[in-house]
Amino acid sequence: MIQVKELKKSYPVGKKKLEVLKGVDLEIEKGDMIAIMGRSGSGKSTLLNILAGLDLADSGTYRYEQDQISDLNLDELADFRRKKIGFILQNYALIDSKNVFENVALPLRYSKESDDEIKEKVKKILSSLDIEELKEQAVDQLSGGQAQRVAIARALIQSPELILADEPTGSLDEETEKEILALFKDLNQQGKTIILVTHNPQVAEICDQTVYIRDGRCLFTR
Ligand SMILES: Nc1ncnc2c1ncn2[C@@H]1O[C@H](COP(=O)(O)OP(=O)(O)OP(=O)(O)O)[C@@H](O)[C@H]1O
Numbered sequence: 154m155i156q157v158k159e160l161k162k163s164y165p166v167g168k169k170k171l172e173v174l175k176g177v178d179l180e181i182e183k184g185d186m187i188a189i190m191g192r193s194g195s196g197k198s199t200l201l202n203i204l205a206g207l208d209l210a211d212s213g214t215y216r217y218e219q220d221q222i223s224d225l226n227l228d229e230l231a232d233f234r235r236k237k238i239g240f241i242l243q244n245y246a247l248i249d250s251k252n253v254f255e256n257v258a259l260p261l262r263y264s265k266e267s268d269d270e271i272k273e274k275v276k277k278i279l280s281s282l283d284i285e286e287l288k289e290q291a292v293d294q295l296s297g298g299q300a301q302r303v304a305i306a307r308a309l310i311q312s313p314e315l316i317l318a319d320e321p322t323g324s325l326d327e328e329t330e331k332e333i334l335a336l337f338k339d340l341n342q343q344g345k346t347i348i349l350v351t352h353n354p355q356v357a358e359i360c361d362q363t364v365y366i367r368d369g370r371c372l373f374t375r
């Protein structure tokens with residue numbers, strides 16, 4: 154499903170270049186559930202952003218099924234992201250000025266669906282995550298676990314093939330973490346491909362495979 158070859162990414166820092174990814178090779182099959190681990194600053198979020206089509210690498214190739222993502226222009230990249238990817242960011246990235254319903258409905262506002270269809274879809278996903286009663290609540294008044302679920306609901310609302318999650322359980326208590334992980338496992342069993350960044354070996358344990366980022370490259374373990 155995903156084939157990444159010799160991917161490089163650096164950031165300008167003052168007059169110097171910080172080389173974060175120095176030649177990442179990665180292959181992911183459809184239906185895989187993968188954990189990405191590595192030290193803070195090793196480039197996990199950088200890699201996830203590139204896989205999500207939120208950022209472009211400096212060089213190397215990224216193929217997603219038949220599409221050469223590394224060759225797309227910005228419009229095509231946005232299209233790819235919208236159609237294929239559900240992304241859960243490290244800090245939730247919810248919009249404080251909107252309530253739970255509007256945050257989850259947001260991706261659908263770009264499609265041509267009617268208000269009734271949108272309502273129905275949002276209701277379904279909120280209830281599957283057990284947060285339907287929070288529909289009208291302002292997102293800045295949610296607990297961490299609730300905000301995390303809202304971020305997950307928003308990522309799933311368009312039934313993406315690939316779910317990318319950057320430390321989705323990083324700031325949760327153990328019980329809530331377990332629930333969220335069970336949810337990911339469920340989605341995986343329904344056939345979704347999932348890549349999640351984590352610092353927790355127990356989270357990695359429930360994945361099929363762990364990818365370590367070290368010195369700008371990927372190392373695999375089962
Ligand atoms: N936009 C940017 N401009 C400059 N440097 C950046 C930028 N984004 C990330 N970096 C640097 O690139 C390196 C990798 O960052 P990244 O966010 O990918 O790390 P990470 O592995 O996700 O870390 P963490 O576990 O702390 O989330 C870090 O040294 C960071 O400071």
Ligand SMILES: [Mg+2]
Nearest residue numbers: 197198243319
């Ligand atoms: Mg990160």
